[in-house]
Amino acid sequence: MSNEPTQQIYDSTAPSTETQEDRMGPGVDARMNSKLREAFGSSPFILTKFDQFMNWVRGSSMFMLQFGIACCSIEMIHTYAIKHDLDRFGAGVPRASPRQADVIIVPGTIVSKFGPRMKRVYDQMPEPKFVIGMGSCTISGGPFQEGYNVVKGAEEIIPVDIHVPGCPPRPEALIYGVAKLQERVANGESSPVVVKPYELEQFGDLERDELVQKLADQIDEEDLVMRYNWADSP
């Protein structure tokens, strides 16, 4: 296959090619004179892989879930609002419904009663989905780690892609976290979504006393049962 364009293409694009050659002068990269370039003339084009393109799109247009739990959500609102304006980074449109969102920022302490709820919200989000854990509470339980009711980190329930430490993190820190996630997503590096960390089981090996038995009898298959084993929590 010759490197020269066919006569038909040559005729139709010759005028702009000549202009281009005049503009660029000699000694330019051979790619610039490829058949593709000939075909497109002077109109600009990019070559990329489709996945890479999709990753870039995904990273540049993130729809956050509007999800406020605790103190960190105040700083999260500040990140969305005036001055810090997360929208500058293509990630500032909070969606009220999990079905429209692809990133969930978990901004606060998760307690036993809220765990199953958060799990359900997370399950309702369409794939691919990403999680940013905001604040110390989503890392380990933070200042409330020793509490009888506090889940020791969001990772006990859902997989987390980026942890932003702080109590609460400043808006700048959250923006940095979001930017890092975008970088990872754009590079296609994001960890695959795994289902391991939470337990979805019907009471497992919990001793069947009267109450547990009564609850177990009431359970239907669709129910989300969360079993907190505080002794084994980190």
Next chain:
Amino acid sequence: MSTEPELDADVAEMSFEDRLEALVGTRVLERDDHKNAPGFVIRPDDVQDVLFDLRDEAGFDHLSCVTAQQYDDRYESIYHLKQYDDPTREVSVVVPTSTDNPVSQTAEPVFRSADWAERENFDLVGIDYEGHPDPRRILLPETWQGHPLSQDYNQEKPQVVTLSEHANPLQADHKDTETDTMFLNIGPHHPATHGVLHVKTVLDGETVVDVDPDIGYLHRCEEQMCEQGTYRHQIMPYPDRWDYVSAGLLNEWAYARAVEDLADIEVPEYAQVIRTMGAELCRIAAHMLALGTFALDVFGDFTAVFQYAFRDREVVQDILEDLTGQRLMFNYFRLGGVAWDLPEPREEFFEKTRDFLDDLPHKVSEYEDLIVTNEIFQIRCVDTGILEPEVAKSYGATGPTARGSGIDMDLRRDDPYGYYENLDWDVITEDGMDNYSRVLVRMGEVEESAKIIEQCVDLLEDWPEDDREIQSNVPRTLKPEADTETYRAVEAAKGELGIYLRSDGTDKPGRFKIRSPCFHNLSTLAEMTEGEYIPDLIASLGSLDIVLGEVDR
């Protein structure tokens, strides 16, 4: 001020106390006085009798707090009573019950606020209240086993939580085919609930028939955390996280005031002025958030009012960051003062604060144009969510919620602390009893807070350089005398934030109970919304301005 009137007041107070004792009469088993109030120990089956008498004969119309705790040999419920007209008049009713059979008569027929308070005590401590209309758990999941603040609780025990008691929120659930009502879950993840509140609602068409707020989605064991910390340093970071909408300093003050009362710590005047200024800055930030999110709730204004409110919050947070070193969780108060002096150069700080205060009137008038005079806003808010003053009192509502119903109570004026009594400012009340009035109260309070800050800045500017004592001398390890008890409250952004403290002779509190204003304000929701339309429910919820961190603690 001369000392004479104070002496007279003392005499009056003495005789008042004696009159109280005479009123309760033979039902008093013994006296168990607290630092803040006389305490009468009574039998568990006399509770309603005594409380009715105290309410109707002696005017104690405010059940401020119900504390429960377990001693080695007994359980104890304490009813902290106050008067709306004069909150310095306090009395505690102590009800001991045996360890084997912790059953005590409910106070719910006397004060509606006892309903939720006693549910919480049952949930966390394990006292049963006989005759309680709704003896369920309130903060922990229904399936929880054990009572975490009782002495024999094992924290390592596994717990099971299901979603079975909550139907799928997307499914229309016709619970009762006869009446054609619909059950609707609002929350716990919903943009209008301001956090993780779950409201179980029964609708008949668009009319709300029944409302049952389900709380506890942010119950992060604040009381346990505080009981594990030492007085001097380890507790102070936690109050910031109760009411987390920048109201941190107001909360810290509640703790500081309680311990300073418990251990008789003096606070230098200079520190009091700084405290007052910081607290009022926090109040402005908190009310701004209430305003912004309320506008967002009732007329969906995300672009103008909401963003304006956050712009102004940023300015306040900048000033507070200069002062305390943090944007949101300040940890700035210390027992007996504050952590450090104003930032250097002081002139710059004063200038920044004054700039903010100078801009504020213009901004407030802008809010007035955008919100108060807005027709849509008025249609949504005027005459919706009516809360009668008598109902508000019975539920223990305080703060802007109570003042919007015409109840003229503000602890800053009525139970003075800090530097408030030396400053010139007014308590804002409105008589409308509706959502609109509550917003007006908050907007008025922003202006009053600005007046207070301005006077504080004037004072601080002229304060002699050699007299800037920011902390009094407090022992490194603070161990208040054993079995001292106190209940002290301050006016936080949402209302009366009280702390009950019992020392057990060690450097950690024996019992640390938080009286949360939001908790009691939220309990009025059913009264405000039943029989109204569902959009008014959202408006009423917004106008209560609850913070779930404080509701659930």
